[in-house]
Amino acid sequence: MRKHVMVAQSGGPTAAINASLAGVIRGVISGDTYDKIYGAVHGITGVLEERFLELSAKAREDDGFLDQLILTPAMYLGSCRVKMPNREEDPGIYDRIFEILERMNIGAFFYIGGNDSMDTIAKLAREAARRNSDIRFAGVPKTIDNDLVLTDHTPGYGSAAKFIAATMLEIAHDTYIYDLPCVTIVEIMGRDSGWLTAAAALARNSYNITPQLVYLPEVPFHRSQFLEDVRNELKRSKNVIVAVSEGIRDENGVYISAKEAVADLFGHKQLSGVGKALENLVKKEIGTKVRSIELSILQRCAGHVASGQDINESCRLGEYAVQRTAAGETGFISVIQRISDEPYLIEIGQAGLDDIANKAKMVPREWINEAGNDVTEDLFRYIRPLIHGECRVQWEDGLPVYLPVGHLNHAGE
Amino acid sequence: MRKHVMVAQSGGPTAAINASLAGVIRGVISGDTYDKIYGAVHGITGVLEERFLELSAKAREDDGFLDQLILTPAMYLGSCRVKMPNREEDPGIYDRIFEILERMNIGAFFYIGGNDSMDTIAKLAREAARRNSDIRFAGVPKTIDNDLVLTDHTPGYGSAAKFIAATMLEIAHDTYIYDLPCVTIVEIMGRDSGWLTAAAALARNSYNITPQLVYLPEVPFHRSQFLEDVRNELKRSKNVIVAVSEGIRDENGVYISAKEAVADLFGHKQLSGVGKALENLVKKEIGTKVRSIELSILQRCAGHVASGQDINESCRLGEYAVQRTAAGETGFISVIQRISDEPYLIEIGQAGLDDIANKAKMVPREWINEAGNDVTEDLFRYIRPLIHGECRVQWEDGLPVYLPVGHLNHAGE
Numbered sequence: 143m144r145k146h147v148m149v150a151q152s153g154g155p156t157a158a159i160n161a162s163l164a165g166v167i168r169g170v171i172s173g174d175t176y177d178k179i180y181g182a183v184h185g186i187t188g189v190l191e192e193r194f195l196e197l198s199a200k201a202r203e204d205d206g207f208l209d210q211l212i213l214t215p216a217m218y219l220g221s222c223r224v225k226m227p228n229r230e231e232d233p234g235i236y237d238r239i240f241e242i243l244e245r246m247n248i249g250a251f252f253y254i255g256g257n258d259s260m261d262t263i264a265k266l267a268r269e270a271a272r273r274n275s276d277i278r279f280a281g282v283p284k285t286i287d288n289d290l291v292l293t294d295h296t297p298g299y300g301s302a303a304k305f306i307a308a309t310m311l312e313i314a315h316d317t318y319i320y321d322l323p324c325v326t327i328v329e330i331m332g333r334d335s336g337w338l339t340a341a342a343a344l345a346r347n348s349y350n351i352t353p354q355l356v357y358l359p360e361v362p363f364h365r366s367q368f369l370e371d372v373r374n375e376l377k378r379s380k381n382v383i384v385a386v387s388e389g390i391r392d393e394n395g396v397y398i399s400a401k402e403a404v405a406d407l408f409g410h411k412q413l414s415g416v417g418k419a420l421e422n423l424v425k426k427e428i429g430t431k432v433r434s435i436e437l438s439i440l441q442r443c444a445g446h447v448a449s450g451q452d453i454n455e456s457c458r459l460g461e462y463a464v465q466r467t468a469a470g471e472t473g474f475i476s477v478i479q480r481i482s483d484e485p486y487l488i489e490i491g492q493a494g495l496d497d498i499a500n501k502a503k504m505v506p507r508e509w510i511n512e513a514g515n516d517v518t519e520d521l522f523r524y525i526r527p528l529i530h531g532e533c534r535v536q537w538e539d540g541l542p543v544y545l546p547v548g549h550l551n552h553a554g555e
Numbered sequence: 556m557r558k559h560v561m562v563a564q565s566g567g568p569t570a571a572i573n574a575s576l577a578g579v580i581r582g583v584i585s586g587d588t589y590d591k592i593y594g595a596v597h598g599i600t601g602v603l604e605e606r607f608l609e610l611s612a613k614a615r616e617d618d619g620f621l622d623q624l625i626l627t628p629a630m631y632l633g634s635c636r637v638k639m640p641n642r643e644e645d646p647g648i649y650d651r652i653f654e655i656l657e658r659m660n661i662g663a664f665f666y667i668g669g670n671d672s673m674d675t676i677a678k679l680a681r682e683a684a685r686r687n688s689d690i691r692f693a694g695v696p697k698t699i700d701n702d703l704v705l706t707d708h709t710p711g712y713g714s715a716a717k718f719i720a721a722t723m724l725e726i727a728h729d730t731y732i733y734d735l736p737c738v739t740i741v742e743i744m745g746r747d748s749g750w751l752t753a754a755a756a757l758a759r760n761s762y763n764i765t766p767q768l769v770y771l772p773e774v775p776f777h778r779s780q781f782l783e784d785v786r787n788e789l790k791r792s793k794n795v796i797v798a799v800s801e802g803i804r805d806e807n808g809v810y811i812s813a814k815e816a817v818a819d820l821f822g823h824k825q826l827s828g829v830g831k832a833l834e835n836l837v838k839k840e841i842g843t844k845v846r847s848i849e850l851s852i853l854q855r856c857a858g859h860v861a862s863g864q865d866i867n868e869s870c871r872l873g874e875y876a877v878q879r880t881a882a883g884e885t886g887f888i889s890v891i892q893r894i895s896d897e898p899y900l901i902e903i904g905q906a907g908l909d910d911i912a913n914k915a916k917m918v919p920r921e922w923i924n925e926a927g928n929d930v931t932e933d934l935f936r937y938i939r940p941l942i943h944g945e946c947r948v949q950w951e952d953g954l955p956v957y958l959p960v961g962h963l964n965h966a967g968e
Contacts, residue, residue: 155729184734216728223733308859308954315629316568316856318960320636321597349959435851443729446721447859449953529953540862540942541721546762547731 144177145249147464149197152185152255152262153223155216155439156298157305157448158456159284160545162254163218164211165460166282167197172461175468176249183549185222185255186262189239195219195548210545212457213535215445220549226262229269236269243277250278250467254460256285256296257500260475264495267473278467281475281495282460286442288337291501292493293477297459298442300452300528303341305444306330306437307529310345310385313435314352317381325372325424326383327434328353329417331441333389336360336505338441340517341525342385352383354516359389360505361514363398368420369427371515376430388416446542450531455488462490486527557590558662560877562610565598565668565675566636568629569711570718570861571869572697573958575667576631577624578873579695580610585874588881589662596962598635598668599675602652608632608961623958625870626948628858633962639675642682649682656690663691663880667873669698669709670913673888677908680886691880694888694908695873699855701750704914705906706890710872711855713865713941716754718857719743719850720942723758723798726848727765730794738785738837739796740847741766742830744854746802749773749918751854753930754938755798765796767929772802773918774927776811781833782840784928789843801829859955863944868901875903899940 149166151159163181170179181195182188201207211218229236243251253263260281267279283290288299310328317326332338336358343356354375357363375382390398399416417434424432459476466474474492481487509521536543562579564572576594583592594608595601614620624631642649656664666676673694680692696703701712723741730739745751749771756769767788770776788795803811812829830847837845872889879887887905894900922934949956 155732187734214728215725217732220734221732304953309853309857311954311957312628312856312858313852315627315858315957315960316852318963319568319630319634321600321633344954347954349963435853436849438848439726439729440722440848440853443725444722445725445728451953526952531953532950537945539939540717540864540944541724541757541760544724544728547728550731550762 143247144175145247146178146180147176147250147252148180148182148189148243148246148248149252149254150182150185150188151217151219152221152253152259153285154256154442155221156284156286156442157215157301157445158298158452159254160214160216160218161212161453161456162282162284162297162460164208165457166252166254166464167201168208168457169461169464171198171201173464173468176464180246181219181548184220186224186226187222188219189242190235192242207545210543212453213445213448213533214544215443215448218545218548224262225258226265228265239266240269240273240275240277248277250280250464252280252282252460252463254282254284256283256287257290257502260495260499264473264499267495270472278472280463280467280472282463283475283477284456286338287332287335289335289502289504290498291503292498294480294488295478295528297452297456299337300449301447302338302441303344303525304449304529305441305447306338306341307344308447309437310342310353310383311347311350314345314350314383317383321380323376323380323430324382325376325428325430325432327417327420327424327432328383328385329388329415329434329436330385331437332359332387334359334502334504336387339385339387340505340521341529343517344522344525344529351379352381353385354379354382355384356516357384357386357390357514358505358510359387359391360507361510362393363390364393365423369423372424372428384420386416386420390416445544446535448533449529450533451528453533454531458490466492483523483527486530556660557588558660560589560592560663560665561595561602561656561659561661562592562665562667563595563598563601564630564632565634565666565672566698567669567855568634569697569699569855570628570714570858571711571865572667573627573629573631574625574866574869575695575697575710575873577621578870579665579667579877580614581621581870582874582877584611584614586877586881589877593659594632594961597633599637599639600635601632602655603648605655620958623956625866626858626861626946627957628856628861631958631961637675638671639678641678652679653682653686653688653690661690663693663877665693665695665873665876667695667697669696669700670703670915673908673912677886677912680908683885691885693876693880693885695876696888696890697869699751700745700748702748702915702917703911704916705911707893707901708891708941710865710869712750713862714860715751715854716757716938717862717942718854718860719751719754720757721860722850723755723766723796724760724763727758727763727796730796734793736789736793736843737795738789738841738843738845740830740833740837740845741796741798742801742828742847742849743798744850745772745800747772747915747917749800752798752800753918753934754942756930757935757938757942764792765794766798767792767795768797769929770797770799770803770927771918771923772800772804773920774923775806776803777806778836782836785837785841797833799829799833803829858957859948861946862942863946864941866946871903879905896936896940899943
């Protein structure tokens with residue numbers, strides 16, 4: 143009797159994480175190693191609470207299921223933010239998980255997520271080794287932040303980068319219209335790494351020089367230098383656009399957003415975003431018209447402008463993970479290895495979970511200009527292929543057609 | 556010798572105002588009344604400063620020019636924010652404008668814009684009558700706010716509404732993923748009228764009940780009622796999304812955003828957005844996880860999700876205005892008259908400039924529910940057809956291909 147597969151999603155949403163889920167499902171139903179595939183609702187929490195959706199049945203019943211799942215943003219199975227305790231801290235949780243997996247005749251478990259999720263799956267893989275369990279554990283990467291090591295880039299990043307670059311271009315068109323000096327500050331996600339903010343610079347083209355200034359968290363931010371940068375750019379152009387990471391810090395490592403915390407009328411301090419903080423700074427010190435825009439969660443959920451490249455790769459990473467466990471592997475994560483930039487060629491491979499969890503990949507200092515206010519051509523070469531290709535999202539009555547959120551159908555949520 | 560045409564754009568940008576410009580150009584080059592068409596750079600300011608682009612030459616030289624112009628967001632010619640003085644205040648400005656138009660052998664002048672722009676063109680039309688000038692003046696409407704009277708809806712509104720509805724659906728997917736109570740507040744444009752915010756409700760579908768609460772500026776906003784509304788919705792669903800207009804006011808007419816102004820560390824009061832104000836209120840009074848998102852200028856510049864219906868109608872309104880001046884009309888604005896909702900049928904017609912300028916159309920009270928926290932089915936019937944249809948924006952290297960901003964090529968800006 144063939145064993146079954148379990149899959150779950152964890153961490154923050156992206157436009158491509160359901161493509162990886164679709165890849166795992168496709169890997170199972172197109173192969174002959176496994177029988178059914180169960181999705182745990184809300185990550186590892188759903189395993190512990192035994193809340194499952196039988197995904198193989200859905201994929202077989204409905205021909206369009208996988209096609210729609212691939213292009214649906216956020217997480218079909220829902221997410222959780224759980225830090226898996228070490229075995230010594232809570233052996234019971236491990237006993238409970240393995241009891242459930244064995245009772246359900248699970249042969250392989252896939253966790254699609256970022257850094258924390260890889261830590262969870264690494265711990266489960268070690269536990270399996272300790273128990274001599276033959277259940278295989280594999281990770282499938284995802285994070286818009288692109289900060290995982292050992293993979294050229296992460297699923298979800300390309301789509302977020304595409305949204306950011308396209309939106310920056312549209313913001314440029316919008317802000318060019320007046321004949322008055324104006325500064326626009328766009329705050330972009332990425333608390334620790336500047337990969338997302340760097341993508342803003344892709345909006346530059348033959349007629350658009352914006353954003354002229356790009357600040358990443360990899361380089362300390364100096365307010366006085368920033369003001370000088372803005373003043374210099376205002377001499378060259380009436381329309382100055384600044385792309386800034388939410389996570390920039392000053393020379394002492396203090397977040398700029400935190401330093402500019404504002405107090406409400408009741409005296410409570412509110413953490414204002416870095417965009418607002420810099421807007422206030424420009425208003426006060428330079429006095430030009432200035433506004434700030436926070437791209438917020440739109441950059442991770444805009445399925446209608448997902449990158450075709452990203453969606454394809456995300457799907458392949460999921461499928462590959464299933465093929466490798468079927469071939470006997472465990473304790474790994476599927477990764478992307480870049481062969482060349484032009485033409486853009488990659489290979490899907492694998493890396494050890496212990497080597498990838500709890501590490502972070504920053505934008506290399508040499509991909510940021512010396513002044514620390516822009517990115518270099520090397521960085522463009524790296525990002526450009528990742529935003530290529532558009533997805534054929536279906537539209538009906540003027541709106542994109544996505545798959546209903548799976549976990550909402552579960553237990554009447 | 557045939558006369559020429561002049562056209563300019565004014566007010567805030569939209570995704571459809573260049574489609575109206577393309578319509579005016581098409582009207583000129585496809586008819587036999589007029590010869591050249593000049594675009595004034597930066598609205599009426601460009602007329603006074605004699606900064607012109609010859610658009611007919613561009614359209615004839617480059618086959619793709621009009622097709623690309625139609626789908627390019629914001630304003631190809633640039634904008635201005637000028638309140639035209641009355642003749643008594645500044646007769647010189649009228650003399651100067653007419654001297655230029657006559658010297659350039661202009662037969663018709665078109666101004667594409669919102670309320671203020673219609674005031675400008677109405678004044679110029681009255682001046683022409685006073686002078687017995689045979690130059691004809693016509694307005695072509697645009698505003699994402701949809702607040703012009705005498706037209707069923709305004710060009711630009713449908714595209715903004717489509718962006719808002721699609722984005723609300725994607726935000727819903729994003730926020731559904733956690734199994735924890737969470738309130739998301741989305742701040743939408745529309746200082747005085749709630750048309751844009753109302754479009755958020757189009758995101759509801761067979762699986763998505765969000766946004767559950769919709770607050771428009773047409774109805775006074777009560778903080779205590781708002782908190783009760785949110786508490787009630789949290790009993791029904793873990794994921795509560797609130798769509799709120801930037802312009803909501805309390806029972807005394809005071810903007811909610813203004814009342815919640817925050818002081819920065821230097822003691823300067825900052826006007827925080829209404830989204831942030833309500834976020835703070837929920838955090839303080841209810842204590843659930845809460846976040847706010849400001850759609851900001853993305854809702855008016857996202858050309859890549861423009862409404863096909865909107866773009867087509869915007870183009871037709873421009874073309875129609877040219878045809879009517881060619882037929883001898885002046886002092887009018889082209890408008891949309893709705894024949895039926897289903898099937899959606901419209902006719903293009905005209906209205907008197909004096910009847911449309913300086914008036915505003917609000918969401919009727921009967922299209923808002925009694926509790927003042929949602930919209931009614933009548934409003935859905937009105938908006939739905941306006942977001943229909945997608946545009947075939949070209950993509951290259953992963954980004955939308957727009958027409959370079961025209962006024963930037965002018966005078967080395």
